[in-house]
Amino acid sequence: MxxxxxxxxxxxxxxxxxxxxxxxxxxxxxxxxxxxxxxxxxxxxxxxxxxxxxxxxxxxxxxxxxxxxxxxxxxxxxxxLGYLPEQPPLYPELTVDEYLRFCAGLHRIPAAEREAAVTRSKQACGLVEVAERLIHNLSKGYQQRVGLAQAIIHRxxxxxxxxxxxxxxxxxxxxxxxxxxxxxxxxxxxxxxxxxxxxxxxxxxxxxxxxxxxxxxxxxxxxxxxRVESVIAGLRRPPSIETLKGLAGVNRAEALDGGLFRLGVDPGTDPREALAEAAAKNGWGLFELRSQSxxxxxxxxxxxxxxxxxxxxxxxx
Amino acid sequence: MSTVLTIARVEARRIFVSPLAWAVLFVLQLILGFIFATMLFGYAQNAQVADQYQGVADYIGGGLFGFATVLLLLVMPLMTMRLFAEERKNGSITLLFSAPASLIEIVLGKFLGLVVFMLATLLLLAIMPLTLLSGTHLDLGFIAAGLLGLFLMMLAFGSAGLFVSTLTREPTIAAVLSFGLLLLVWLIQIVANQQIPFAPVFGYLSLIGHFESLRRGIFNTADVVYYLLFTVFFLWLAVLRLDIERN
CATH class of the missing domain: 3.40.50.300 (P-loop containing nucleotide triphosphate hydrolases)
Structure with missing residues (x-):
């Protein structure tokens, strides 16, 4: 399912x-x-x-x-369930291999499959090269990965x-x-x-x-x-603000510098398509159109x- | 059961990869070796004292084991302090809590790991009197009773220490508190010697009273049962305490 x-x-x-x-x-x-x-x-x-x-x-x-x-x-x-708490639950005095073998046992992986599970988990978390090292000597990043390996070892x-x-x-x-x-x-x-x-x-x-x-x-x-909040439109030959306000889905309009206009949008609607069509039909010279979500x-x-x-x-x- | 063994194996491994266990074993062996040698020379030079004892096993074995209990009272809290306190401090306890293992399995596993350390201690303690086998007619039953007594005593110390370790997140506090607890249960014997009501009850509760007869080579089921009940009681308290923590 x-x-x-x-x-x-x-x-x-x-x-x-x-x-x-x-x-x-x-x-x-x-x-x-x-x-x-x-x-x-x-x-x-x-x-x-x-x-x-x-x-x-x-x-x-x-x-x-x-x-x-x-x-x-x-x-x-x-x-x-696999769980990695905020602080990885590690035994610093063990090596990565020893620790993961213990976790495999703790999660009741049958003895015959444990080695394979440990290897798979080490590969997934990029721990193969440090397998023989003491967890205590690993950097924080590697310790975090050991914690992650522990959480996924039993799939x-x-x-x-x-x-x-x-x-x-x-x-x-x-x-x-x-x-x-x-x-x-x-x-x-x-x-x-x-x-x-x-x-x-x-x-x-x-x-x-x-x-x-x-x-x-x-x-x-x-x-x-x-969450489209407003639309920024750049027009070379803009119509009046009132015309822009009249477009479907637009509830307010204000002029910005450089021929840009910010159009407020009714929740759940997107007036960009309508604006592009209107601009093409009336020759407003649309040069920029983007939404601000x-x-x-x-x-x-x-x-x-x-x-x-x-x-x-x-x-x- | 396999979960208990898995936890026990790793616990034992963690105990023996830490320098603490080796330091403790070293100091125990050094001091007890010194006591053993002193007693041996005393016995050899002053043979008439042997008449007051039931042979060399009683004099040396009994004396050595009696002294060992005092030392164990001092060092067992050091071995038990880390069991839960340290795990809680560095957060590794969540590994056990989020794994499919019951609290009983966790506590038993930890305790069994500690038992491995106890057996190592016991072995080192047994070797010294057993070297006398080469030159004397050693009463092996006597020595065995003494070792059994020591083992039971360690079980009791260990379980009480394990419980105290579940109470705090600072290993040193756990050590101090379990030392205090053990000494208190030990000293109940003093109360038992006073002329007060229920004196025999206090005598029965004291840790040391039950060891006395085992040390003298007398095996009494009541003594064995006392130590086992003591151990089970504190392990059970530890389980309850961990359950409360989760709520």
């Missing part, structure tokens, strides 16, 4: 003393999706991921992994990665992103980050969490398309800036 649901979290909440770290969060991950969790620091991303990975019991709500309830059959649910249907590129250099970041994209083809991935371009580069869907609630959940495609960053800032309360942002979203 193509759209099989691999993780489903319903009304997930977590309380630390008096603070609600996460409240009433719903999350669904289908097969083949890479879901990006975005949020400012302290929004509840890590807490959510810990709960999904079974390292933290939710104060309320349920988590189902691959159809198995995490609270009722923790072992069964966790066997479909779990679901992989949860908490800020997988933090502390890496730009080349390593690119490599890890490529690896995650590759993983996304055969696994489902949940990825948290506060780096917006990273989410845009890697994920197929994005979810923004603020103050423990989900305030936005949309596919990356929709995020790019639905709301970037993920603007969406993010709008939804998570401190002045707006959670309830207002939910209405806005």
């Amino acid at each position: 193509e759209n099989q649901i691999l993780i489903e979290a319903r009304e997930l909440s977590r309380r630390y003393g008096a603070t609600m770290a996460v409240s009433g969060l719903n999350l669904t991950l289908r097969k083949g999706e890479i879901l990006g969790l975005l949020g400012p620091n302290g929004a509840g991303k890590s807490t959510t991921m810990k709960m999904l990975a079974g390292c933290l019991a939710p104060s309320g709500g349920t988590v189902t992994i691959n159809g198995i309830d995490l609270a009722q059959d923790a072992k069964g649910a966790k066997s479909s 779990p249907p679901v992989i949860i990665l908490d800020e997988p590129t933090v502390g890496l250099d730009p080349i390593q970041i690119r490599e890890i992103r490529a690896l995650i994209k590759q993983l996304g083809e055969s696994h489902s991935v949940i990825l948290s980050s506060h780096i917006l371009p990273e989410i845009q580069a890697v994920c197929s869907r994005v979810m923004i969490i603020n103050k423990g609630r989900s305030v936005y959940s949309e596919s990356i495609e929709n995020t790019a398309q639905h 709301k970037t993920l960053e603007e969406v993010f800032v709008e939804l998570t800036s401190g002045d707006i309360t959670v309830h207002e942002t939910q209405k806005a979203a």
Whole structure:
């Protein structure tokens, strides 16, 4: 089944003393999706991921992994799961090979297949040359890769990665992103980050969490398309502003320098085609036409800036 | 069960690749070797003291094992402090928590790994009196009872230390607290010697009282059961504590 649901979290909440770290969060991950969790620091991303990975019991709500309830059959649910926490869970005194062999055993890979699993995972994460070295002596980037190798060694249907590129250099970041994209083809991935371009580069869907609630959940495609805010048009022989305002889908128009005009757009419409046709018919001399869409960053800032309360942002979203 | 063994194997490996284990074994062996040699010379020079004891096994074996318990009380907290505290500190505990392993399996695996270290200690301790086999008629049953007593004592120390290690994220704090806990349970014996109500109960609870008879070569099921119950109790507490942490 193509759209099989691999993780489903319903009304997930977590309380630390008096603070609600996460409240009433719903999350669904289908097969083949890479879901990006975005949020400012302290929004509840890590807490959510810990709960999904079974390292933290939710104060309320349920988590189902691959159809198995995490609270009722923790072992069964966790066997479909690979988890890389914020800090990679490594044993620095072991070599990469020893560590990965242990992880393979821990995930109940039969003894006969362990070596093959270790080799496959090392190759996927580019660890072959450092296999004999102590984890303690590896650089941060390689340690991160060992953590990633650990999460995929048993080929779990679901992989949860908490800020997988933090502390890496730009080349390593690119490599890890490529690896995650590759993983996304055969696994489902949940990825948290506060780096917006990273989410845009890697994920197929994005979810923004603020103050423990989900305030936005949309596919990356929709995020790019639905948010056309304004259109910039360059006209050599422009008509009056009123004429431009009269075009279908345009709600305001203003002249900029150099024959450029900014046209405000009604939500959900795109007046570019109509404008091009009108310009050709009336000889306005169209020399430039581009849309200005709301970037993920603007969406993010709008939804998570401190002045707006959670309830207002939910209405806005 | 295979999960328990997998965890135990790696735990034992991690204990023995750390210099701490070798330093501890070195110091134990150095001090106990010194004690052993001193006792041996004392026995050889002053043969009449042997009359007060039941032979060389009692004098040297019993004396050595008695001293070993004090040393083990000092060093076992060092071996148990890392078990959970360090894992929590460097975050590797999540590997175990997110793996398909129950808390009981995790605790048992860690403990079994530690048991490998205990067996190594026991072996080193056994070699010294066993060298006497070449020149004396050693009472092997006596030595065996003493070693069994030491092993049971280490199980008890280890389980209490493991539990304390689940309470904190600082290994040194775990070491200090488990040393304090062990010493306290040890010293209950003093209370038992006072003229107070329930004195025998305190005597029964004390760690050292049950070792005394094993050290003297007397095997009593009650003593063995005491140590095993003590061990199971603290391992169970550790499981409960980890479960609370997750909630």
